[in-house]
Amino acid sequence: MGRYWRIFREFFRACFVEELEYRSEFLGNLVSSFFGIGIAILTIHIFFYQTDRLGGWTYADVLVLLGVFNTLKGWIDFALRPNMPRLLEHVRRGTLDYILTKPVDGMFYVSFRHLVFWRLIDVALGLGLIVYGLAEKHYMPSLVDILVFLITMASSLVLIYSLWMMLMTTSFWVIRIDDLSFIFDSFFETARFPIGMYRGWVRVILTYVLPAAVITNMPALSLLGKWNMATALIAGLLAVVFLWLARRFWRFALRSYTSASS
Amino acid sequence: MMIEVQHLHKSFRVHVRQAGWLDAVRHLWKRQYQVVEAVKDISFTIPKGEIVGFLGPNGAGKTTTMKMLAGLLHPTSGKMNVGGFVPFEQRPEFKKMMSLVMGQKSQLIWDIPPMETFLVNKAIYEIDDRTFRRTLDELVELLELQPLLTKPTRSLSLGQRMRCELAAALLHRPTVLFLDEPTIGLDVHTQEKVRRFIAEYNREHQTTILLTSHYMGDVTALCDRIMMINYGQLIYDGELSVLTEKLAPYKRLEVRFSEVPNARWEDYGEVAEVEDSQVVLRVNRERVAEVSAHFLQHFHVYDINIQDPPMEEVITRAFQEELSHGS
Numbered sequence: 001m002g003r004y005w006r007i008f009r010e011f012f013r014a015c016f017v018e019e020l021e022y023r024s025e026f027l028g029n030l031v032s033s034f035f036g037i038g039i040a041i042l043t044i045h046i047f048f049y050q051t052d053r054l055g056g057w058t059y060a061d062v063l064v065l066l067g068v069f070n071t072l073k074g075w076i077d078f079a080l081r082p083n084m085p086r087l088l089e090h091v092r093r094g095t096l097d098y099i100l101t102k103p104v105d106g107m108f109y110v111s112f113r114h115l116v117f118w119r120l121i122d123v124a125l126g127l128g129l130i131v132y133g134l135a136e137k138h139y140m141p142s143l144v145d146i147l148v149f150l151i152t153m154a155s156s157l158v159l160i161y162s163l164w165m166m167l168m169t170t171s172f173w174v175i176r177i178d179d180l181s182f183i184f185d186s187f188f189e190t191a192r193f194p195i196g197m198y199r200g201w202v203r204v205i206l207t208y209v210l211p212a213a214v215i216t217n218m219p220a221l222s223l224l225g226k227w228n229m230a231t232a233l234i235a236g237l238l239a240v241v242f243l244w245l246a247r248r249f250w251r252f253a254l255r256s257y258t259s260a261s262s
Numbered sequence: 263m264m265i266e267v268q269h270l271h272k273s274f275r276v277h278v279r280q281a282g283w284l285d286a287v288r289h290l291w292k293r294q295y296q297v298v299e300a301v302k303d304i305s306f307t308i309p310k311g312e313i314v315g316f317l318g319p320n321g322a323g324k325t326t327t328m329k330m331l332a333g334l335l336h337p338t339s340g341k342m343n344v345g346g347f348v349p350f351e352q353r354p355e356f357k358k359m360m361s362l363v364m365g366q367k368s369q370l371i372w373d374i375p376p377m378e379t380f381l382v383n384k385a386i387y388e389i390d391d392r393t394f395r396r397t398l399d400e401l402v403e404l405l406e407l408q409p410l411l412t413k414p415t416r417s418l419s420l421g422q423r424m425r426c427e428l429a430a431a432l433l434h435r436p437t438v439l440f441l442d443e444p445t446i447g448l449d450v451h452t453q454e455k456v457r458r459f460i461a462e463y464n465r466e467h468q469t470t471i472l473l474t475s476h477y478m479g480d481v482t483a484l485c486d487r488i489m490m491i492n493y494g495q496l497i498y499d500g501e502l503s504v505l506t507e508k509l510a511p512y513k514r515l516e517v518r519f520s521e522v523p524n525a526r527w528e529d530y531g532e533v534a535e536v537e538d539s540q541v542v543l544r545v546n547r548e549r550v551a552e553v554s555a556h557f558l559q560h561f562h563v564y565d566i567n568i569q570d571p572p573m574e575e576v577i578t579r580a581f582q583e584e585l586s587h588g589s
Binding site: 003006007009010011013014017018021093094095097098100101102103104258 | 329332333334335336350352354355357358360361362364367368369371373374378379381382383384385386387388414
């Protein structure tokens with residue numbers, strides 16, 4: 001574990017150096033992050049001109065939810081998104097061979113080798129929005145709230161990672177990657193809103209099949225004090241199951257890669 | 263023995279498809295498969311510290327064999343042992359003792375200087391600071407990397423990049439090195455440099471090296487022993503010089519005359535080229551001395567040159583001979 005942490009730090013360092021090559025991007029990223037979150041808040045604002053509740057959530061609640069969403073989105077853009085096109089390149093050009101001959105877990109390497117650390121701005125903005133939402137609601141989360149929040153948030157990170165990894169693994173067979181991240185984005189966008197907004201089978205799917213709702217709603221609810229230990233544990237369990245599935249799928253893909261390519 | 267291979271087989275299942283859109287559509291639900299045997303019953307051993315040249319035309323099975331040795335491909339059947347490990351088990355200890363360099367594929371990251379890739383490898387291979395420094399210093403000196411270390415990889419020439427690739431692959435001091443066409447696309451001067459480096463590195467560290475190449479120069483400069491593979495089968499394994507003698511029992515006799523004699527060249531050997539004042543003959547090894555003495559005595563010879571036939575010629579002959587034996 002400590003070893004992988006060291007390797008991760010080294011990836012981070014190397015990417016930091018890489019991105020300093022393009023210093024001008026910093027400003028652009030900063031602007032786009034602020035703009036993105038500004039538009040999101042504005043949209044919520046417009047909703048609340050018409051109503052004072054959204055799927056049972058108040059304005060301040062939704063701000064916290066949006067904060068969670070933004071934090072998770074920042075995490076995806078920081079660690080996951082930069083790596084997807086690279087894996088495809090590795091498979092297509094055969095440079096995956098180099099990764100597979102290295103004494104490091106291949107799945108770990110392909111998911112974290114490239115980090116775009118400017119996107120941590122989104123994580124910071126998301127956390128800021130969470131704090132702002134709580135202040136707006138005049139709610140001070142208790143220690144237990146925070147603890148459950150941390151558990152559900154960690155589960156969400158793992159869940160997102162697993163779903164993303166499974167999608168990424170399909171690049172062993174699929175050639176067009178833009179479509180792949182589009183699938184993920186459209187699915188993840190649904191997590192921007194309270195699950196209560198969705199009705200019928202859409203809701204069922206978003207809760208159990210593609211747990212987008214669980215990913216953002218549960219951490220937000222925990223922080224607002226409306227948690228439920230059973231669902232938090234289920235989230236944790238779900239995360240473990242999905243991680244296991246992602247791992248299995250990766251193994252399967254590697255097996256077919258190592259027995260087929262020439 | 264560093265590398266032991268017994269009765270190695272590898273077959274791939276590839277789907278066959280005819281041209282035309284009708285077949286493309288049919289292909290969607292009904293695929294026809296064909297089994298291609300890429301490697302058929304190959305056995306060999308390589309002792310520690312030896313450099314072996316692995317030759318064969320494109321698609322002969324060189325890269326497939328090498329990938330199996332590096333643990334990247336599962337053999338269909340047969341036994342393999344590299345440095346005490348079974349490659350396809352992909353143990354970390356195995357990965358730490360070997361390295362793979364592919365001339366056509368780069369492990370360096372395009373946008374950043376090679377030094378950054380070296381540092382990432384340092385972390386991955388868990389090389390401590392002191393060892394890393396020492397190894398890097400040595401490689402930098404041998405490969406003349408100093409000015410390249412901090413330039414972005416994209417701005418390096420192909421030759422410069424290849425030298426950095428070699429350094430990246432050797433930082434963890436592998437005891438077995440697989441080189442798949444390391445000099446491909448390089449100019450003659452850089453090829454020479456890379457060869458000299460490989461030879462020196464091997465002498466210094468007793469690294470076992472298996473090398474595939476299209477360039478005869480690589481093989482003649484580096485390897486005493488070669489293995490030839492064609493259609494997935496090992497058709498020759500032994501000393502390079504023996505192969506030359508066996509397959510090319512002649513020498514190349516190049517003679518330039520100051521006064522063109524009237525002679526029947528066929529009487530002396532196989533005629534390769536005739537120009538006004540110059541003739542190139544393939545003369546049997548036993549007759550070379552006699553023929554050249556005869557020329558010098560009876561004709562006005564301006565220049566005479568006796569050479570071993572070029573490797574390309576020998577190899578081509580070997581494969582042709584194999585073909586005629588095979589059919």
